[in-house]
Amino acid sequence: MDFYIVLGLEPSATLSDVKRAYRRLARKHHPGINPGDRTSMAVFRRVNEAYQILSDPEQRRRYDARGGVPDPQPESSLEFQGFDFSASAGAETASTFGDLFADVFQGGDEVDGPGAGGTDLHLSIRISFDESIRGTERSVALVRLERCTVCRGAGVLRATEGRCNDCLGTGSLRWVRGHMVFSRSCTHCGGSGRQQHRTCERCRGEGSVRQSESVSVRIPPGIADGGRVRVPERGHAGRRGGKPGDLYLTVEVEPHPLFRRDGNDLHLVLPVAVHEAALGAKIEVPTPDGPRRVRVPAGTQSGQRFRLRRRGVPALRGGQVGDLFVEVRLVLPHVVDERSKALLREFGKLNKDNVRKDFETSGRDVSE
Numbered sequence: 205m206d207f208y209i210v211l212g213l214e215p216s217a218t219l220s221d222v223k224r225a226y227r228r229l230a231r232k233h234h235p236g237i238n239p240g241d242r243t244s245m246a247v248f249r250r251v252n253e254a255y256q257i258l259s260d261p262e263q264r265r266r267y268d269a270r271g272g273v274p275d276p277q278p279e280s281s282l283e284f285q286g287f288d289f290s291a292s293a294g295a296e297t298a299s300t301f302g303d304l305f306a307d308v309f310q311g312g313d314e315v316d317g318p319g320a321g322g323t324d325l326h327l328s329i330r331i332s333f334d335e336s337i338r339g340t341e342r343s344v345a346l347v348r349l350e351r352c353t354v355c356r357g358a359g360v361l362r363a364t365e366g367r368c369n370d371c372l373g374t375g376s377l378r379w380v381r382g383h384m385v386f387s388r389s390c391t392h393c394g395g396s397g398r399q400q401h402r403t404c405e406r407c408r409g410e411g412s413v414r415q416s417e418s419v420s421v422r423i424p425p426g427i428a429d430g431g432r433v434r435v436p437e438r439g440h441a442g443r444r445g446g447k448p449g450d451l452y453l454t455v456e457v458e459p460h461p462l463f464r465r466d467g468n469d470l471h472l473v474l475p476v477a478v479h480e481a482a483l484g485a486k487i488e489v490p491t492p493d494g495p496r497r498v499r500v501p502a503g504t505q506s507g508q509r510f511r512l513r514r515r516g517v518p519a520l521r522g523g524q525v526g527d528l529f530v531e532v533r534l535v536l537p538h539v540v541d542e543r544s545k546a547l548l549r550e551f552g553k554l555n556k557d558n559v560r561k562d563f564e565t566s567g568r569d570v571s572e
């Protein structure tokens with residue numbers, strides 16, 4: 205098919221000759237004007253095809269160089285129905301295919317800038333007190349945007365160069381409103397009219413797809429309640445190949461029934477029986493590393509504290525290993541039998557020291 209003959213032109217025709225011829229023929233054979241006329245439809249398609257090549261200097265040069273053999277073109281699939289030429293007919297600005305099929309080309313997404321970084325993912329997990337002391341490893345189930353493996357995050361696939369499907373090779377999109385003709389550069393092909401890539405179908409051009417995943421996270425020993433663990437680049441994938449965001453895990457530590465944490469120190473209340481406190485005893489004390497026997501000296505008072513050095517929380521990121529503070533709480537036995545009662549009465553007689561003697565020296569009125 206000789207495109208020059210299709211448009212009724214000499215090979216020396218200028219670009220404006222091409223446009224003029226195209227405009228004339230496209231209107232004459234347009235399917236909207238010749239409904240149901242298959243010959244007109246066929247001519248219209250050929251006219252259109254010829255125009256795409258001859259109106260583009262680069263494609264026309266290649267066409268001429270091949271001696272009249274066109275580049276392989278993707279099959280056009282336009283609907284030729286319901287268009288109204290009245291607004292643009294005769295208007296000099298309305299000179300291209302795009303003018304005539306204005307409303308088809310409206311819309312179209314703005315192209316995002318490349319390489320935007322991905323957003324961070326925030327999750328929280330709950331671990332036991334023991335796990336917080338020893339450290340642990342957890343598998344976290346999450347849904348994240350993963351880089352598309354088909355297009356490697358680009359959102360587009362390289363393809364053989366062809367006519368842009370959005371602007372049909374014109375490089376601009378035009379539409380008519382009343383007597384006004386609007387136009388803008390085609391964002392799909394960057395105004396070149398040619399397409400060098402097509403949108404990736406798997407990710408629909410996003411460069412990433414939603415994916416359920418299980419990420420293994422190491423929780424370091426010594427992490428405190430509310431502490432955060434960062435897992436680099438396990439957040440959402442970046443747009444169009446941008447760097448992925450990070451995954452942040454906020455760690456909730458379950459309280460321990462015995463230990464209370466304060467910084468890296470641990471506090472423990474140790475029940476001690478009266479006779480143990482009075483006479484002294486070796487008592488087994490729980491620590492994070494397991495029970496340890498501690499000597500409670502004779503005459504220990506309730507509320508007295510002992511420090512077990514470096515028996516607290518392990519150091520996290522260069523901090524100091526904490527201590528374990530043990531606070532004695534005297535516990536009375538349930539005295540029910542007569543012999544114990546008699547022993548305590550005798551004990552009272554033998555120890556007449558007034559345990560409230562400080563009350564008298566301070567002069568406080570205790571008569572009420």
Ligand SMILES: [Zn+2]
Nearest residue numbers: 352355404407
């Ligand atoms: Zn893709």
Ligand SMILES: [Zn+2]
Nearest residue numbers: 368371390393
């Ligand atoms: Zn285009």
